[in-house]
Amino acid sequence: MQLLSTQQYYRKLTIEDYKNSLLIDKRKSPVRFLPIDYLRFKESSIFLQLQKDIKSLAHLYIFINPDDIKRFLLNHDYLINTLFEVHNQIRRVFGANIIEICLEYDKDPEENFEGLFVTVKTNLFPEQSLDLLEKFDEEWWLTLDFQVRNKITVMVRPV
Amino acid sequence: MGKKYKNPPVVEALCEFQFIPTQPWDITIPGLLYERIRDEFPLKQQQIGIGFVIQPRAGGELEHNIELPPPQMQFFRSDKASLVQVGMDVLTINHLKPYPTWETFKPSILKILEKYKEIANPKGFRRIGLRYINKIDFNKPTFELTDYFNYYPSIPNNLRKMPEGLQVMVELPYEGGRDRLLLVLFTVIPEKPDVISLVLDLNYMMISPESIGLHQISDWLENAHTIVENAFEACITDKCRKLFEE
Numbered sequence: 001m002q003l004l005s006t007q008q009y010y011r012k013l014t015i016e017d018y019k020n021s022l023l024i025d026k027r028k029s030p031v032r033f034l035p036i037d038y039l040r041f042k043e044s045s046i047f048l049q050l051q052k053d054i055k056s057l058a059h060l061y062i063f064i065n066p067d068d069i070k071r072f073l074l075n076h077d078y079l080i081n082t083l084f085e086v087h088n089q090i091r092r093v094f095g096a097n098i099i100e101i102c103l104e105y106d107k108d109p110e111e112n113f114e115g116l117f118v119t120v121k122t123n124l125f126p127e128q129s130l131d132l133l134e135k136f137d138e139e140w141w142l143t144l145d146f147q148v149r150n151k152i153t154v155m156v157r158p159v
Numbered sequence: 160m161g162k163k164y165k166n167p168p169v170v171e172a173l174c175e176f177q178f179i180p181t182q183p184w185d186i187t188i189p190g191l192l193y194e195r196i197r198d199e200f201p202l203k204q205q206q207i208g209i210g211f212v213i214q215p216r217a218g219g220e221l222e223h224n225i226e227l228p229p230p231q232m233q234f235f236r237s238d239k240a241s242l243v244q245v246g247m248d249v250l251t252i253n254h255l256k257p258y259p260t261w262e263t264f265k266p267s268i269l270k271i272l273e274k275y276k277e278i279a280n281p282k283g284f285r286r287i288g289l290r291y292i293n294k295i296d297f298n299k300p301t302f303e304l305t306d307y308f309n310y311y312p313s314i315p316n317n318l319r320k321m322p323e324g325l326q327v328m329v330e331l332p333y334e335g336g337r338d339r340l341l342l343v344l345f346t347v348i349p350e351k352p353d354v355i356s357l358v359l360d361l362n363y364m365m366i367s368p369e370s371i372g373l374h375q376i377s378d379w380l381e382n383a384h385t386i387v388e389n390a391f392e393a394c395i396t397d398k399c400r401k402l403f404e405e
Contacts, residue, residue, distance in 0.1 A: 044244065044251045047171040047292055048360075051347050070348040 012107045053080045057103070060087045061118070064104035069116065072105050079116070082148050090154075093136045097129075099159055110146055115151040121159045129156040162370040162392065164403035168293040168359075174268045174380070175251040177286040178281035179368060184247045189232040191278045192245055199216060200234035200243055202405060245269055248285070250275045261384055276373065283369040287376070289383040290362040291392065295402065299353050303348060306401040310344060310359075321355075322346075333386065337367045359394055361387045 008016040043148045054073050059079065063069050073080060083103070090101055107114045122139040133156045141154060193203060231246030244251040252268050275281075297307070302321060304311045310326045314320075326345035333340060340360040349356040363383040365371050371379050 044173055044175050044253070044288075045171055045290070045292055046242065046253055047253060047294075048358075054348060067352065071350060071352070074348055074350055
């Protein structure tokens with residue numbers, strides 16, 4: 001199967017994002033790859049577009065518990081666009097310091113919590129990672145609706 | 160589908176028109192259409208597309224060129240069960256679950272098409288598609304594909320296991336090749352654990368530009384619906400029908 005860079009995922013990025021992506025060294029980049037099928041054909045079906053969006057996210061993030069994540073996203077589809085943008089913003093802020101970006105579903109009935117955790121694994125020292133997380137929060141994350149931030153948590157993990 | 164089921168598997172029906180324009184695309188068309196349908200489809204949403212062209216260059220490298228097609232607008236009904244999508248020379252009318260009946264869906268397609276024609280004045284149809292997407296859920300341990308479908312992949316005996324994922328597609332020609340039925344059976348993400356969800360996607364298309372006149376669309380739709388309906392019934396077994404509480 002022919003693969004393309006995910007900077008090209010089809011409706012989330014600007015021309016500038018794309019141009020910037022061409023400057024990244026692909027061998028060191030945290031950017032994953034999308035099958036060409038996701039890029040070439042527009043899906044007219046709302047039902048199937050949702051399925052494709054979720055599958056596309058699986059090419060951007062490492063899904064820790066894929067079945068749980070997919071089921072959760074089917075029932076919380078308003079989070080999907082945000083997750084595309086989360087990935088984009090993480091790449092903008094953490095750049096070449098990203099090792100991988102993971103996504104995990106978690107549920108805590110005692111706390112009445114159900115949501116997703118995005119973990120940015122970096123090659124930085126802990127202080128540097130936290131500084132970038134703070135930058136990420138201030139420049140973008142805190143502008144999002146509380147409803148979204150209540151369901152997605154972004155963390156850093158220096159490795 | 161036309162046959163009445165208590166619990167029909169249709170999760171989405173849609174009709175898509177691609178037009179041959181009489182003039183370059185006018186970006187005010189989606190707005191003008193919205194003005195005419197906003198009472199029924201008040202919620203609007205813009206889909207921004209990025210298109211890519213990939214061409215091989217000498218030396219085996221791939222050249223990536225980016226294209227920015229005009230954004231596509233989506234106009235939803237208040238309950239979000241129905242919507243109209245309009246983009247550059249493309250009009251799509253979708254109906255999600257609960258699907259009403261063909262007797263209701265067809266007039267709504269024709270009504271919106273008529274409004275689009277008044278605004279955009281297209282020369283003709285480049286392509287037309289009538290598509291029904293059916294989702295059927297099965298409990299994993301008890302499920303045997305051949306019990307429920309007459310259309311399925313043939314898996315050799317020594318590999319005989321229930322596949323975790325599958326996709327089978329055939330294209331059948333109709334009307335001397337003018338039309339085509341795209342028949343696809345594939346797995347999708349299930350909503351519940353220990354369930355396998357299969358989609359039977361039937362898409363009847365006119366693929367020969369301008370072979371159907373703008374005034375012939377009602378008859379074409381009727382014929383397309385009959386073919387899709389018959390194909391659906393041909394693809395499933397009686398055991399499958401029982402799931403829909405016939």
